Structure formats: structure tokens, C-alpha cells
Amino acid sequence: MTRAISLHDLSKTYPKQPAPAVDRFSLEIPPGEFLVLLGPSGCGKSTVLRMIAGLEDISSGELLLDGEYANNLAPGDRRMAMVFQNFALYPSMTSRQNIGFPLRFEMPGEDQNPRVEETARILGIEEILDRYPGQLSGGERQRVAMGRAISRHPSVFLMDEPLSNLDAKLRSHLRAEIARLTRGMGVTTVYVTHDQAEAMSLGDRVAVMRGGVLQQVGSPRDTYHLPVNVFVAAFIGTPRINLLQATVLAPLGGGMWIDFGRQRLGLPEPLSLDHQMLRIQQGRDIIVGLRSEAVRIAAPSSAHAGEVVLSGIVEHVEYQGHECLVHLNTGAKPAVVPELEAPRLPAQRTRSAARRAAAGPGGLGKLARKAAGRFPGLLQEPDGAGAVKVLDPPPADRAEQPTGDLVVRTGPDIRVRPGDRVPLLVDLAHLYVFDNTGRRICPAPAEQPRLE
Template sequence: MSRAITLHEVSKYYPKQPTPAVDRFSLEIAPGEFLVLLGPSGCGKSTVLRMIAGLEDITTGELLLDGEYGNDLAPGDRKMAMVFQNFALYPSMTSRENIGFPLRFEMPGTEPGPRVDETARILGIEEILDRYPGQLSGGERQRVAMGRAISRHPSVFLMDEPLSNLDAKLRAHLRAEIARLTRGMGVTTVYVTHDQAEAMSLGDRVAVMRSGVLQQIGTPRDVYHLPENVFVAAFVGTPRINLLQATVIAPLSGGMWIDFGRQRLGLPEPLGYDHQMLRIQQGRTIIVGLRSEAVRIARASQAHPGEVAISGIVEHVEYLGHESLVHLNTGSRPAIVPELEAPRPAPAKPGPRRNGTGSGGLGKLAQKAARRLQATVTDREGGSHGAHSAHGGPPKPPQTPSAVMDRPAAAPETDTGDLVVRTGPDIRVRRGDHVPLLVDLAHLYVFDSNGHRICPLPREQPHLE
């Protein structure tokens, strides 16, 4: 028994807060679907989940459960089970008692034993049933917490960062376990995380949020390959997509170039439909997105069709064994996505950066450039715009704006280059090397100055079946 959940234009205003924590959020979750809410800390994920659970009032908008109005249903009548980050077990009860406890209320008069045993079997925790939480490891405690949710046979699982307090290895292990469990049970699951890798590996679909506003909803493949805007592009994928400021040069006499400042990328003729769309951007600042796998270190003579040559100077190499991440300087100006830049501490100079992100390294020049772009955006467009909507209709004014530049960014000062390229283990380069690069135009993303994707356009995906 699993249920459909619909949120229709749901907003949440907390008392005394000028801006909504959740702003006109609409989403349809199918019965049995595993939906992930993904976004940075404070973007409203938990608030959405708590409104679904009935733990938080909905200020405006509607919640439908199996098509029926559910805003006013008491939490206990929703048949939902919640798993939190901090396990929330009763310290004075054994695992068995913790798992069985909610059943006393839900099935009064019934002996919880068989349900508890069944749950313990599913989770592989039979041996720890008689231990107290204080005698369990973090992973075991989280299994017991999950057991408490499972034993109730809920029609919906709501999970709020359930793995965040665990170490990386355990997280990966439990992630696989959660996927297996929920799919096996076919229960509708809404899973909150700020970890994009977790979101991508677990979700049937991923809903990416920013500042209370839904940015995009799609399969992991969709949000990775066709991000609606710069924010989604930058939030999903490691190392982070390279985002570079550029301008389009498209003279009437023909030809089209993307100018990065010191280098230009010539788009081969005849232009594809995607690239023809760029004509209207002539002379404007755009943002180019290149994932680390869209560029390879190779000579122009080795180019495949659709690859264009540029070059860069190696700033730093992150050796990861099966691959290396090469940080290059191409003389371009990185574009910044404020929410993503702020929390990340600047690495010690000139040391390596562990998280291998491409667009974070910003010198004074780039900060200045970003401020200039900010000015450009505001001047030209007369203010910021609403998030791009894939579902028709113009964006509405008070909704939080688009993906970039609506706030001045305090960028960390580093000199780790402007482009991160992924290479195989057999390519050896050193700091200071001047290397030839080939850019795969099929994987070239272009966003307008508001951060909305211009290309590539969606196309029919070939299915291998």
C-alpha cells in the first residue's frame, strides 16, 4: 500500500520571516516512487518534508494524498513513517522495544513480536535486538531507527538526511540498503539530502531546490544532462561543472565563436540548431558549462568530429588512481553561483583541492568580472528573473530568482585554474605544462546571463533495449 502525494503551489512562511521558507512548490509523486529532494542547507527541504508529514502547517497551497485534500489531516492519520538524521531512539529501550514501540499505538492489543522479528530479518539486525542504543554503532542505530519506520508498514517513508551522521563507507553501504528495501517494499519514499551523489544514486526522480523554490524535477539523468539552469548544473555532478564567462561572436558575414577572453572556441559550420539559437546572444555575456569529461587533453590532430581545440596551462594535478583531475588555466573567467561558493572554505595556497571542483577558484580578477556581470545582468534585464519553468507560463515576480548573480559573491581567493579536466591514468602532465585541449561540442552547455540554459536543447534519447 503506497500512496500518491501531490503538492500544489505549497508555500510556508515561518512567523516573523519576511521571505517564505518554501515558495509555491508543486510536485506530483507517484505511488511507489522514490523521490529525492536535493539542495543546499537551508533551501527548504526539511520544511517540505515536514509539511507532507503534517508536522508543519502549510501556509498556502494544497497537499493531496491519493487525490484527497490532506492539509488538515493529523500526522497520525497519514500512515507515514519518518526517519531523521539524528536517529531519535529511546535510550532506555532496547532495539526490540524501540522498534516495537510505535506498534503499541498503531495496533493496540496485538503482540508486536512477529512484526519486530520480521523487520529485524529484513534489516539483518537480529543479533542486536536486545542491546540499548548506547551499545550500538552509528550504523546499527540508524538501522534500528529504520526498523522502527519499516515495522509500521507505512504507506509513505519520509527520510530526512538519514545518513548524514554516518561515515562515508557506512553511508555508501546503507544507501544501497535503503534503495533495496524501499524498492522491495514498493513504498512511496521522499528522501531529503544535500548530497548530490546520494540523490543521484537513490532517486527515481530528483527535485532540486534553491532558496525555497523548485529549480528542476527530473530523473538523475535529466538533471545531470539537461540542467535547467546554472545552479542545477553546478549542484549536480563531481567534480563540479566548469562554468566560464564568455561572449558570443556571430558576425553577419558568417561563423560563430565563443570568446573566453584569451581564447575562442570556433563552432563548426553548418551550425546545429542548438548553436543557431546562440545568435541572439551576439555580444552578450553568457555562461559556458563544461563538465570535466567534456574536455580532454589531446592534440588538434587527434580531434574527433565535433571536437574543437583550445589550450591551457596545468596549475595542479589531483591524482586519484583510476583517473586524474587536471586543473588548468585557460585565461577564462569563472562564473560564480553564490549559494555554492559561500560555504566552501578557501584551500590553503598553493596546495591541492580535495573536492576537485572546477569553478570555485577565483582570483580578484574573476571577482571583479563577476561584479561586472552582476551589473550587466541588472542593467540589461531590469532586475532579476524568476526561475525558468519547464512547465509553461511566465515565472511569477516574487519567486526567488534565477541561478546566478543575484547576490554579490564572496569568492575564495585561489589560483587553482579555471578548468578541471578528467584524464585517464596514462596521461601524465605536470604543473606548468602547456597542454592542448579538445572540447566536445556535444557536451557544451550555454546559459544566458540569468543562468537559464540555452543549449543543448532536449532531444529524443536513444534507448538501449
């Protein structure tokens, strides 16, 4: 029997940490749903999963299983099965023994082999049942780990980044298997990942987290097309949404423009209801979001209704076989989402100063100095944890250069080269506007989701 999970203002705090790891997290998970907890590393998604499993104490709030209070329920009494990132198999046991291990406690004195073999057939691993984990590939080990969870016939599956240690091809294959298995069994599943491709392809709903706070919950389609804030918009989507800093110009009795600095995007009259909302942003800084498919390279004469004209200079073309990604400079300044961006070196820092700052004392410094000498096109900058990040060097004339960047998805037959100036047509129906707090104000959602 599958279970409903209710989380009411769930919080988790740790000693000596000023901010809670999870802050007032509320969510209803109906029976049989596949819910994905998505967010960057350290956002609290695994902590939520462990509180559901009973592996972490709940600092405040309520956990309800089928409507019954479960904060203090022992993990073994919750009828849940968990699949971990690192497989967590017993190396001295065969696959058969690993899969059957939890059945020792659930079926004492009974023959466990029929349940183990049934699980192996479901996963297609009958031929490896008598092998040890050291004799298996990463994908086979993860299947055995999943088999150990499936054999229990749990009411809830909890999966903590189960595919992150596998190569890309195997991840894609096992992703499809997980979707098939969980839907076939109809079991409630909570899946944690930082990979938005996994989240979009697996989840009935996606819950996006940031800094311990739930940002948005919705279907993959809604989180992509109707992000509630700039963080969700930037985190979901490949390539990442283009985010440009701009200002609204709306003089009395005149039209309305979005000013990017070197270019202006004029909004056609009469203004739509969404665009009328921008009048209150007159003179204020905003962030404009454009998905790569919302802009096309085409002459103004071929513009469709709802498209307006910009231009850009081609910086780079990524040929991907079935499509191209064209990187353009529009003269705008890109907006930065701190959690998703690597630190940038200030333009005034010299190459030698950057090397000295990266090098520091000790063995790591020696490696950094060697790398800087061998690859002079790269600069290193240490982060707060002591790791070294490799960054592109700023051009000497960065201050005079426009720093805007726009990525446009095109067909594979595009014929443009770096340095070409090309006309761009922007589809206003897919133009997102965020205020200076990061909230989306255009297009306006019919019902604004809860946002902390």
C-alpha cells in the same frame, strides 16, 4: 497499500521572515516512487517533508493523499513513517522496544514480537535486538530507527537526511540497503538530502530546490545531462561542472566564436540548430558549462568530428588511482554560483588587514590570530554568522594573472606536470550555454521543464 502524494502550490511562511521558506511548490509523486528532494542547506527541502508529514502547518496550497485533501489531517492519521537525521531513539529502551514502540498503538493487546523480529530479519539486526542505543554504533542505531519505521508497514516513508551523521563507507553501505528495502516493499518514499551522490544513486526522480523554489524535476540522468539552469548544472556532478564567463561573437556573413578573453572557441560551419540559437546572444555575456569528461587532453591532429581546439596550462594534477583530474588555466574567468561558493578576499587586501578583519574581539579572534601566525599561508575571513572561513591567499599579482579554471578527467597514465601547456579538444555536443539570467539556451531541450 502505498500512496500517491500531490502537492499543489504549497507554500510556507514564518513570522518575521521576509521570504517564504517554501514558495508555490507543486509536484506529483505516484505510488511506489522513490523521490529525492535535493538542494543546499536552507533551501526548504526539509520543510516540504515536514508539511507532507503534518509536522508543519501549510501556509497556502494543497496537499492531497490519494486525491483526498489532507492539509488538516493529523500526522498520526496519514499512515506515514519518518526517519530522522539524529536517529531519535529512546535511550532507556532496547532495540526491540524501540522498533516495537509504534506498534503499541497500532496493535494494542496483540503480540508485537513477530512483527519486530520480521523487521529485524529484513535489516539484519537480530543480534542487537536486546541492546540499548548507547551500546550500538551509528550505523546500527540508524538501522534500528529504520526498523521502527518499517515495522509500521506505512504507506509512505519520509527520510530526512538519515545518513548525514555517518562515515562515508557506512553511508555507501546503508544507501544500498535503503534502495533495496524501499524497492522491495514498493512503498512511496520521499528522501531529503544535500548530497547529490545520494540523490543520483537512490532516486527514481530528483527534485532540485533553491531558495524555497523548485528548480527542476527529472530522472538522475536528465538532471545531469539536461540541467535547466546554471544552478542545477553546478549543483549536480562530481567534479563540479566547469563554468566560464564568455561572450558570443557572430558577425554578419562570418562564423561564430565564443570568446573567453584570451582564447576563442570557433564553432564549425554549418552551425547546428542549437548553436544557431546563440546568434541572438551576439555581443552579450554568457556562461559556458563544460563537464570534466567533455574535454580531453590531445593533439589537434587527433580531433574527432564535433571537437574544437583550446589550450591550457596545467596547475595541478589529482591522482585518484583509476583516473586523474587535471586542473588547467585557460585564461578565462570562472563564473560563480553564489549559493555554492565561499566568499573570496579582494586582491587589494593585505595579509595583516585580512588577519585583523578575521580576528576581531574575544576568544574567537585570539584563535584566528594564532592560526594566522602559525599557518601564514592561510587567511581567515568572518562570514555574516560570525564563523570563520579559511581561504587561500590571493597572489600579489592576481590582477595580472588569468583566473580561469578548467578541470579535465583523464586516464591514470597521463604524464603532465604543473606549468605544462597542453592542447585541449572540446566536444561541442557536451557544451552548455547559459544566458545572463542563468537559463540554459544551448543545447535546447525538447521540452523546457517548469522553472520559477
